[in-house]
Amino acid sequence: MTDPALDPTIDPRRLSAADWRSFLQPLEFAILRESATERPGTGRYLEDPGPGAFHCVGCAHRLYGAEHKFHSGCGWPSFFQEVDPGALELHRDVTHGMIRTEMRCKRCGGHLGHVFEDSPWTPTGLRHCLNGYAVLYVPKGADIKEVFRLHRRA
Numbered sequence: 001m002t003d004p005a006l007d008p009t010i011d012p013r014r015l016s017a018a019d020w021r022s023f024l025q026p027l028e029f030a031i032l033r034e035s036a037t038e039r040p041g042t043g044r045y046l047e048d049p050g051p052g053a054f055h056c057v058g059c060a061h062r063l064y065g066a067e068h069k070f071h072s073g074c075g076w077p078s079f080f081q082e083v084d085p086g087a088l089e090l091h092r093d094v095t096h097g098m099i100r101t102e103m104r105c106k107r108c109g110g111h112l113g114h115v116f117e118d119s120p121w122t123p124t125g126l127r128h129c130l131n132g133y134a135v136l137y138v139p140k141g142a143d144i145k146e147v148f149r150l151h152r153r154a
Helices: 017-023 026-034 144-153
Strands: 052-056 062-065 088-093 100-105 111-116 127-130 135-139
Touching: 017 026, 026 111, 088 111, 135 144
Parallel strands: none
Antiparallel strands: 052 062, 052 135, 088 100, 100 111, 111 127
16 A cells, blocks of 8 residues: 555545554554544653654644644643644544544544643644644654655654
């Protein structure tokens, strides 16, 4: 199967579960394709990695700039806005006895986390609470395809 992160002509919404499993790590698959979540404090990118961008680990869609990341203390990477208004799909989520706003990748539909309106100290008032295993950080100036190739081999 051709990886949609390496071939932008692939429509990731047409991939089967077997296709996704062929290039995602098990926890990445569980989060993106089954709406799981990592335990708080256990995910990637709890610390700021530096200038760059965060891309969907499934399809490489650019989601967040590093300049929008902040420490919220919630146990997951937090951002106050996406890279552009069309980067995410937002859905009402009423699972687990709560009413929340779920975030999904606009390109592949992968589950990313939830948005909360509880951050008065950010410019938007929002906290995008993101599963660290739902994204891959690409340092500023790095070749995105090479970053994804290396990650897929890990």
